[in-house]
Amino acid sequence: xxxxxxxxxxxxxxxxxxxxxxxxxxxxxxxxxxxxxxxxxxxxxxxxxxxxxxxxxxxxxxxxxxxxxxxxxxxxxxxxxxxxxxxx
Numbered sequence: 066x067x068x069x070x071x072x073x074x075x076x077x078x079x080x081x082x083x084x085x086x087x088x089x090x091x092x093x094x095x096x097x098x099x100x101x102x103x104x105x106x107x108x109x110x111x112x113x114x115x116x117x118x119x120x121x122x123x124x125x126x127x128x129x130x131x132x133x134x135x136x137x138x139x140x141x142x143x144x145x146x147x148x149x150x151x152x153x
Contacts, residue, residue, distance in 0.1 A: 074148035078140030082149055091118050100140030107134035123147060 070082045078099035085092040094115050102108035111130035118126045124143030131138055 068150075068153055070149050070153050072145075072149035072152050074145040077142060077145035080141060080145055080149045082146070084150075086120060089120050091115050091120060091123070096141075096146070098141065100138060102131075102136050102138040102141070104136065107131075107136040108138070110134050111136060120150065123150060 066086050068082070068084045068086055071079065073079045080096065080098040080100065082094065082096055084094040094112060096112055108131070111127065111134045114130045115123065115126060124145075124147035126143075127146050128143035
């Protein structure tokens with residue numbers, strides 16, 4: 066199932082999520098918006114690592130992967146991702 070969601074949760078900038086899900090598990094995901102993340106390559110790797118993650122773990126895993134990749138993000142966080150996703 067293809068999911069598209071856009072939102073501006075409290076404490077975040079605009080976030081756009083496009084994802085393919087199967088049985089509540091992320092098959093692919095694209096996270097875009099008005100936030101900043103550096104280094105971009107680390108953000109891209111963290112985003113790719115979200116494949117095969119259950120949707121209910123999206124926010125916590127996103128935070129974990131950003132930290133492991135050494136990414137500094139402004140205007141986006143795991144809680145914000147969860148809120149945008151929950152708005153569907």
